[in-house]
Amino acid sequence: MSEQENKTTYLDKRSSRRTFIKNSGLTVGGVVLGGALGSLLGKDSTSKTNETGVHSATTSVNFNQALMYFDKAQFDTIEAAAEQIFPKTEVGPGAKELLVAYYIDHQLAGSFGLNSKEYMTGPFFPAEAVPQQGYQTHLNRQQVFNLGIAALNTEAAKKSDDKPKFANLTEEQQIEILKDFEADKVKLNGAVSSSFFFSLLRKVTIEGVYADPMYGGNKDMAGWKMKNFPGHQSSYTNVLEKDEFVKIDPMSLNSQHQH
């Protein structure tokens, strides 16, 4: 069952914060009396946190698995690179299984990729800037990724004549190239360094593992489950003084929205 399908089975038992606040009249000067609200939620939250099997055996199509920004070859490159940054291991799934490359694609397609909330007015002095001055290229994140992906494949071509694509290299070869990027041993162009691209790729990979699943990564909240992170919960008042570790099945923001 998907999260959405399963939701109604427990939401019936659960009072909505929004409805509660609207109906209770427990407000003073527009201020919510969270004490009354909180104790109610506190009791309630322990009984509803033991949902299991919510996300196993999904049979429906994930419409999120399509591309908004990358072309297929770019996607394959990033999927392979992200998997090396956050690989599948015994402790849990890796970037590929968590759909991190889709997350990165979707992020680049929007305001993040276009740097719409960053100061992008010139003049730019990328060569003069010291690293501690931060982002100093005129390129936006889409353009940095375009250059970075092309360079990953250029480096790949140097390593293999018959399979000149980064995604086709062995794990060891891919790691070697990424290490060269991280250490600035590869040139992108004068406006941006390979280490800058690498740190951006690392950042969005981690985000894709752990951001709310509504963004396209963290498939079935498996990133959170691996880290024992419960996602969106109303209250931990009853948990925090406990000496033993309390494992709580995660909930995503979808559960809040569907109230």
Next chain:
Amino acid sequence: MATKLPKTDIVLVGVGWVGGIIAAELTKKGYKVVGIERGKERSTEDYFMAHDELRYAERKEMMQDLSKETITFRHDMTKRALPYREWGSFLIGEGTGGSGEHWNGQTYRFLPYDFEIYSETVKRYGKGKIPKGMMLQDWGITYEELEPYFDKFDAMTGISGEANPLPDSPQIKYPNPPMLETPAIKLFKNAAKELGYHPYHMPSNNLSQSYTNPDGVSRGACQYCGFCERFGCEYGAKASPVVTVLPVAKETGNFEVRTHSVVRKVLHTNGKATGVLYVDIRTGEEFIQEADVVVVSAYQMNNIKLLLNSQLGRPYDPVTGTGVIGRNYAYQTILGTAVGFFDKEFNLYGGAGSLGAQIDDFNGDFFDHTDLDFLHGATIQITQLGDRPIANNQIPAGVPTWGKEFKDASVTNANRALIVKAQGASLPWQDNYIDLDPTYKDAFGDPLLRMTFNWKDQDRQLMKFMGEKSAEIMKKMGAKDIKINGLEVGDYDIRNYQSTHNTGGVIMGSDPETSALNSYLQMWDCENVFVPGASAFAQNSGYNPTGTVGALAYRAAEGIEKYLKTGGLLV
């Protein structure tokens, strides 16, 4: 042509904690107040989707839009300053409530020593103890004088806390009991006690229980949901202007807020302000709001920028050390930390913005600095804010930052790593300062601020000392592996979040030659302009600034009322 609007008693530039407190205090007394706010109107209803780490913590949903305006930064006067293009080291909020919506709520009073730091240092160690270029100066007000205003802020917000057991520290009685004691906090407290220190619960502005303040505003208890810092509180349990002072001001009928409106200039002639010029960014229209008193109540940096762009007050000159606007910029010296790794799993996903404990034994002048190569100090603390999974990836020293080893270590330690950190005082220097950038402009074509700032040996020695002290406590706590940060700090790095505790630039004092404001936060050079806020701090302390900002706002409110009755300089 700007449209002239009917004159009001008081106009506020920015509606955060400072603007909210002044609005509440003066509208209650019958004065008309207009607040100009660059962002949108906020309410607790906005925060029902707030448990979203990506949107709020990583993409900075509640912060100012940097594409319109930022600052530029360089390490020293010989370099070219370049724009702070994406958020990093500090985060400035916008919208009603300002940074008081996305803060953590850790609420302190600066020490008696802080307000008289120059006199106290000279008295105890002699003038020779102050290194060349360090601009220590007294604030023109004492802790005793500020105490009633601190009490007011504590009662209005409803601080939850316990007395500081450290001998000689000010005895404060908080309106609410301290927050929960988690196993991690208990571990810290016991270890600190065993080492002979004086641990206590951090004073918190996340309510430990339901509370009704003297204005009659009731709020409920914190739910420890773990989404506090960088988020708004859907419960209203975290004190913020939106759930405390702003409804009180609105209730009087004397308060009007104009949102989506950016003030470009304070207008003034012959040493007196006439009002402010602002732009409604939805329509592009310009307005002039005339007022008897102008309160510059924006974020610390925006206060400095507005004064410099209004040509109000004498700009600071770092070469001669004269002038006042832009003087004594200071930050928070915060890099001395110890990360401890444990076998035990703690419930670290839960927490609150001000859930924690600390010792003040190494803050201020509570310890002897005679044989030390730095002044002031730091509080050493453990916090449990709720470890968010994108940001929280603790790995032992030597583990690579990506790949298989990173993945396994960061996942395994997600609930097994505790941090003891030191929040240190940043002291003012002649060449750490703020002025206008000669090149870069904001969306209106006005010059951006230029920050010239770097760590000094004072900061590096302080961070090293505190990193070692933090590690000592962590060792006593029983960590199996400890990583110490801050032992070798290089240049200030604007990329990494450190704290939104920027101070100075429009400082208070008793001498108009070395300060911009008197002890009522009134400008020496323009008697009907008041500039409360962290910009008034003569130096930073080892504490978060908001408690002191709140007290100064109450003090300014009293000064504004006095001024409206009597006129003239109040000091």
